[in-house]
Amino acid sequence: MVVKDLKFRILIDNTSNAGLLTEHGFALWVECDDKIILFDTGQNTDNSGILFKNAEALGCDLAKVDMLVLSHGHYDHTGSISEFLAINPTVSVVCHPQALLAQRYSIYPDKAPRQIAMPEKHRLAIQSLPDEQVRLLSEAEHLFPGVGFSGAIPRKHQQEDTGGPFFLDEAKITPDLIHDDISMWFETEQGLVILTGCCHSGLINTVQHIQSVTREQKIAGIIGGLHLNRASEQRLQVTCDALTDWQPEFIIPCHCTGEVAIDFLKAYLAEKIIDGGSGLIKKVC
Template structure:
């Protein structure tokens, strides 16, 4: 299994960063896309990285926020056929109680509505590759079974990374969690330089990932925020890795 980070808040030289996430996943001969960032620069980054988005067979949307969904407008221009698997409530206005609208661009959604496959999960994109909903009504994880254990991608973990992984451990009893990739939604309302929970809470999250769930590698960035990342790093050491556009991670299928 090979995962290429196409979009993230930070980027390697020559790539475009933006506040968003996008993962290109190669798994057992198939090619998949999870999220597409916010503005379409994912297409530019993919080309720079030698990723042919026209070959993606299936795509998925982790949840209904613009910084993960709106880049699909550009993806559809280069990929004429791949469906985007998402939960039905990604466009439900009842879930957007924010002062500022942060949901899916409805113009984009209406233009490409037939490209979205909306249904409640769990659903399989392929044998061993699952979309599994969590308690946030528009969010889902992409979960890959590998010979090393589960590799879990949940782009923002609004339900809480520990709760999400605990749920998955119950659904896959006896299977270790090899890695988790995504943002942990720990930044404050003022942005990635601020912290929402207390430092003690962040340290407890790290302890649960390390000691209770025994996650081998944690790859995070985006909405985790810089202060939370620094606290996680103190607790997790070399288990923790910073997501950035252009990074490539490989796991044995």
């Protein structure tokens, strides 16, 4: 079954062409047939209330959200959850179980470890919801007809370096492989629309995984963070080649894609790329 109506509004992104608030984070409002999905909630570490202010500016009533889906459990995608649950206490919450990990760090050489897990108050707010309100999913499945949750994404592609300075402990003993990084898909008449959060699993791995679980090859569009900000030129080229093969009608790189990567993609696929940013509205169908 395909979705008939699909519209995205970017509530939070690193930039904005619409004069809305920005931060290093991501949140997307999805209108899909008769459902409203909130995908991530941004960062809000400065307590600016960015999610609520931008939602109001875009005419999005957060109390009407049917389902909150978390792309993964990093702080820049999970701020404001407890405040959001206060105004929408019955919303369903869906994420991979490891999105609720309490300890996870990014540790760069010669820098102090930085805690980047979902802030504790938001984790506790989810954990205190009734069991039937929270779905912790490791595998791919449909959330609504034509709307899918990827589950953990296998890291198969040789050229996609999906590592990073991520650890589960400050002593750098256990790498954090970010298995909770999931994407969503929407089945439309034009093909699959893929929605990524940070895409820590790599775009090619993500798309190929979703193509395999849906048995649909056609990619109609891609929106979200592509995590290419430290990618080698070789990886950027391989990603560009894959996008050229898939021939999506639109690509909306957001959040952690990185300016260098966006310029690289534009050099090959300029007519397909739409700049993301807080306030962007994209009606797909």
